Amino acid sequence: MSNNKTKLFTEFVAPTTQEWLDKIEVDLKGADFQKRLVWRTNEGFNVQPFYRREDLKDLKAVDSLPGEFPFVRGNKKDNNLWFVRQDIDAEDAKAANAKALDVLNKGVDSIGFKIPGKSLSKEFVATLLDGIQPQAVELNFKTCQRHCVELAEILVAYFKEKSYPLAELKGSINFDPIEKILKKGKDVSPVLAFAKPLVEALQELPGYRCINVNTVSLNNAGAYIYQELGYALAWGAEYLNVLTEAGVEPTEAAKRIKFNMGVSDNYFMEIAKFRAARLLWAQIVKQYEPKCDCACQMHVCAITSEYNQTLFDSYVNLLRSQTEAMSAALANVDSIIVTPFDKPYETPTEFAERIARNQQLLLKEEAHFDKLVDVAGGSYTIEHLTDAIAKEGWKLFLAVEEAGGFLAEALKGNIVNVVNASNDKRHAAAATRREFILGTNQFPNFTETSDGKQPVSCACCCATATHEAGDLPTLNKERLASEFETLRLSTEKAAKQPVAFMLTIGNLAMRQARAQFSCNFLAAAGYKVMDNLGFKTVEEGVDAALKAKADIVVICSSDDEYAEYAIPAFQYLAGRAMYVVAGAPACMEDLKAAGIENFIHVKSNQLETLRAYNAKLGI
Numbered sequence: 001m002s003n004n005k006t007k008l009f010t011e012f013v014a015p016t017t018q019e020w021l022d023k024i025e026v027d028l029k030g031a032d033f034q035k036r037l038v039w040r041t042n043e044g045f046n047v048q049p050f051y052r053r054e055d056l057k058d059l060k061a062v063d064s065l066p067g068e069f070p071f072v073r074g075n076k077k078d079n080n081l082w083f084v085r086q087d088i089d090a091e092d093a094k095a096a097n098a099k100a101l102d103v104l105n106k107g108v109d110s111i112g113f114k115i116p117g118k119s120l121s122k123e124f125v126a127t128l129l130d131g132i133q134p135q136a137v138e139l140n141f142k143t144c145q146r147h148c149v150e151l152a153e154i155l156v157a158y159f160k161e162k163s164y165p166l167a168e169l170k171g172s173i174n175f176d177p178i179e180k181i182l183k184k185g186k187d188v189s190p191v192l193a194f195a196k197p198l199v200e201a202l203q204e205l206p207g208y209r210c211i212n213v214n215t216v217s218l219n220n221a222g223a224y225i226y227q228e229l230g231y232a233l234a235w236g237a238e239y240l241n242v243l244t245e246a247g248v249e250p251t252e253a254a255k256r257i258k259f260n261m262g263v264s265d266n267y268f269m270e271i272a273k274f275r276a277a278r279l280l281w282a283q284i285v286k287q288y289e290p291k292c293d294c295a296c297q298m299h300v301c302a303i304t305s306e307y308n309q310t311l312f313d314s315y316v317n318l319l320r321s322q323t324e325a326m327s328a329a330l331a332n333v334d335s336i337i338v339t340p341f342d343k344p345y346e347t348p349t350e351f352a353e354r355i356a357r358n359q360q361l362l363l364k365e366e367a368h369f370d371k372l373v374d375v376a377g378g379s380y381t382i383e384h385l386t387d388a389i390a391k392e393g394w395k396l397f398l399a400v401e402e403a404g405g406f407l408a409e410a411l412k413g414n415i416v417n418v419v420n421a422s423n424d425k426r427h428a429a430a431a432t433r434r435e436f437i438l439g440t441n442q443f444p445n446f447t448e449t450s451d452g453k454q455p456v457s458c459a460c461c462c463a464t465a466t467h468e469a470g471d472l473p474t475l476n477k478e479r480l481a482s483e484f485e486t487l488r489l490s491t492e493k494a495a496k497q498p499v500a501f502m503l504t505i506g507n508l509a510m511r512q513a514r515a516q517f518s519c520n521f522l523a524a525a526g527y528k529v530m531d532n533l534g535f536k537t538v539e540e541g542v543d544a545a546l547k548a549k550a551d552i553v554v555i556c557s558s559d560d561e562y563a564e565y566a567i568p569a570f571q572y573l574a575g576r577a578m579y580v581v582a583g584a585p586a587c588m589e590d591l592k593a594a595g596i597e598n599f600i601h602v603k604s605n606q607l608e609t610l611r612a613y614n615a616k617l618g619i
Helices: 002-010 017-028 033-037 093-104 122-128 145-161 177-184 189-201 225-245 250-255 267-286 316-330 350-365 380-402 406-412 414-431 482-492 508-523 538-547 559-573 588-593 606-616
Strands: 083-089 110-114 138-142 171-175 208-213 257-263 300-304 335-337 499-504 528-530 552-556 578-582 598-600
Touching: 017 033, 083 093, 083 138, 083 350, 093 110, 093 122, 122 145, 145 171, 145 189, 145 208, 171 189, 177 189, 177 225, 177 406, 189 208, 189 225, 189 406, 208 225, 225 250, 225 257, 225 267, 225 380, 225 406, 225 414, 250 257, 257 267, 257 316, 267 300, 267 316, 267 380, 300 316, 316 335, 316 350, 406 414, 414 482, 414 606, 482 606, 499 508, 499 538, 508 528, 508 552, 508 578, 508 598, 508 606, 538 552, 538 559, 552 559, 559 578, 559 588, 598 606
Parallel strands: 083 110, 083 335, 110 138, 138 171, 171 208, 208 257, 257 300, 300 335, 499 528, 499 552, 552 578, 578 598
Antiparallel strands: none
């Protein structure tokens, strides 16, 4: 058998990298390889169209094993199990308890309770956890930062009273004052003094992590992937310093830190991000000389992004969150929260929450993602991306450290300013369709209406005087699609839905392509678009447009034919509707000289163009 295998493989000569490149150049037929096939990431490095074994020869982490330092291949050796988590608002303890018991019977094995600080008491917690077996479920709690130590003491007392095996219990308390600084713009750094007492309060619960790094806030504010990675490392290092300087032993300090990170829809890059995060965090903790390598493990709860979710065509959010959950699962995270698809416009319904749960259960029960350890390991592309993004994240981490650390940079407003600048860049990219939002700025649903849906904003569960906004800048959590949604909602409120009529004429292929482009472009504003099979004369097309009561007439033809058709159509229309040329023909200046003002093409700023059209239409 082995001889046959050897003979089989020797029959094929492995092509060299240069041979592959030569073949690609032939197939490109003279097109620029760098422009066509090399992807320049937002993280600042290039991604080649293919990788080979030789590209990994200098990567040391490739030789590491799952469950072993530096944990790039995951913390587990024999499976890829993760907790399926669902968060529950616990305004009413009894109602939250009933909901928790219900979802625990539907596949969830991790619960997150958001408890108002004013409600916290022994009786409240006892009611909340009634009937829940904490040794079988990961329990996570979030409350007012100043009440976290009290919550820890109540939990320990409750578990001891119930005689639960304390050493076996797993969960977390979300203590993270720095997140409040970033989100509320108020200096709450004195609250960091509670970090050590919180760790001490949980001494009898070794499986509970209580110092959290919530970079999901940065993700939901539009941070680039390398920024979330670099800031996560600096944020975590800040808490390590706080704890060790307060006298907490380094091993104990590291084992109490948990990372809650976002997941965007950049599939392979997100897999690489989590792998790189474990690699770099292990190196950071190692410098504190912990008693065991297990203290170097990074424990991550991955939360699918809200930033790229949309109000219109909201079921597309299911596609986004599914690929995000897949990235997180393949990257061997410890728990996952899938954000319900309807969160941009309402409190998630029972249906939306059920779908969110089932998205993870499908990955486990149908796709068996929980059976294989580091399935991405050895992939030439993902290994390269892991190394490349690790380098960029490490650069940012070092820059923050050299500037005085994450807390100092947060108090200066620098972290928020950098992330908000990234958000602005991404909104600008979306406006020009350099960043696609499926169903919003690209391929919108032509006939969809909002049906009364309105964007919602999230409020803090403990909005007391101590959490009022301060003088520091705050994270801008405006979703990527928000400006397009505002535009489309304003169009819906108009007395008449604008009608955009495609005057297709001339070259068949070009007129169809430009009509399709124009329909997608204009439908993003909520206009009714009317495509056509083509007209023999511009007069025939204009008459048909006016008969259809068009507010906008878009002439769709080839660049060469615009010199023949564009001006006569414009003159025949005679201002009875807005006139638009689809494309940027060589004769554009001549058309402008004739009085034609409106052109739409691939380089147009779609958002600004549509805003201008709405203004002209009186919307």
